[in-house]
Amino acid sequence: MIAVAFDLDDTLMSERAYAHSGLRHVGGLLEARHGVVGAGARLVAILESGVRGSVFDAYFAEVGLDRAEIPELVRAYRAHAPDVRLYDDAAPLLDALRGRVFLALITDGPAVCQRAKLAALDLAPRFDLVLVTDERGADAWKPHPWSYARVAEAAGCPPDRCVYVGDNPAKDFVTPRALGWRTARVCRADRLREHPTASPAHEAEVTLTGLDGLLPLLGGWFPEPGLIPRVPAGTR
Ligand SMILES: [Mg+2]
The missing domain is CATH 3.40.50.1000 (HAD superfamily/HAD-like)
Known part of the structure; x- marks a missing residue:
């Protein structure tokens, strides 16, 4: 043996496909909660610009949302059912x-x-x-x-x-x-x-x-x- x-x-x-899946999932939550348009696509674009580990921080700074929400979004990212193969x-x-x-x-x-x-x-x-x-x-x-x-x-x-x-x-x-x-x-x-x-x-x-x-x-x-x-x- x-x-x-x-x-x-x-x-x-x-892992890139997994990250895209998680960011699109979180983007959907942000769009529903805050009415921001294209949040998922923007989060993916920030990742693809080379940002690692602080994509949510970069996005929140861009759109002026309250960062207090980020820890819960990280939990949602981690728990989401990913679209991966x-x-x-x-x-x-x-x-x-x-x-x-x-x-x-x-x-x-x-x-x-x-x-x-x-x-x-x-x-x-x-x-x-x-x-x-x-x-x-x-x-x-x-x-x-x-x-x-x-x-x-x-x-x-x-x-x-x-x-x-x-x-x-x-x-x-x-x-x-x-x-x-x-x-x-x-x-x-x-x-x-x-x-x-x-x-x-x-x-x-x-x-x-x-x-x-x-x-x-x-x-x-x-x-x-x-x-x-x-x-x-x-x-x-
Ligand atoms: Mg590995």
């Missing part, structure tokens, strides 16, 4: 690996957000183990070793038969590399954030532009006959 654990945001699902290369890959390897998901972020994403994507049934680190506590977010240890233990795999697939060199790879796992980074063209690497120890072993290259990579790392399919079923 081998274990393959995936990150969610910007690995299996577009998996990247096109994700479902065929997960289908190809299902039943052949131990499939795990490790995702950080506020638990209410991550659970809303999982529900919208109907993702949990695709995995043998889903770990929302925030449910263990804010300390358990990557790079804390808790989630990686849980995957290895549940799969019953030694470290050199565990793989982590993520996108963020700031936190995704340093711990599994230290534990002796294989690591692959997916660097999506539409990624929401740039992730400057903190040190060589934070880099993944291999960087891919999407998930199409993952099966050949796994096949090279684990060449046992019949373990890793050559291509996703029905996609070639």
